[in-house]
Amino acid sequence: MNDDEQHLFEHVLDSLAIPEPDKTMKTQIMKAVYFLTVAKEVGAFHASIPMTLFDDSIDE
């Protein structure tokens, strides 16, 4: 894509006059990202526990 086409395309995007994303959207996304981070850490914690702790097999 050459500069002229890039310029034209940016002009088209700007002409659409889309409002900037509001604060609520940012809050929702940051909440989702926070929960994903927590879920990842909880998952890593569980994965780090040696499986022997969960081994409830009983010798007969």
Added chain:
Amino acid sequence: MPAHEHFTDNDLIDAINQGDLASFEVLYDRYSGKVLKRCYFICLHLETARDLMQEVWVKVFLHLHTFKKQSAFSSWLYRLTTNHCLNYLKSKAHSEALAGDIPIDEPSQDNPAASIEVHHLLQKLSLEDRTILAMKFLGEYSYEEIAANCKIGVSAAKMRVSRLITRIREEVKS
């Protein structure tokens, strides 16, 4: 937080990969407006564009560790955005059977005249033409990739892009 604002994209990405969510917030502030415009360009429906944008940012967070920094982060982000929105359109077109059933915003009279013109122009384009434009200009796909996606030859893809650019240029001028 203010210190983060002077970080380059790659600095922010390194920090995010170390678990720094404040850096993710800065990256979001830097690009969210541009991502929303691109989502809107593809779906032409503001509420849908907002939903798609949220999904894109969750994807960014989940896949950021796969970004190899071989290109600019913005290119990676815009391609991810384009793919996500085009997949939405494809699945929607399948489920609705007719592309015309996909909700599209009518421009409000409060919008500037230029906005209404551009909006009408995009509405007049077929779904395939909008896909070709989005692939070329939003996702920076090559002609070979556009041809493969649209099941047309490379020279036909070049011709379609060239005609679309001419059409947009004429509409914008008028």
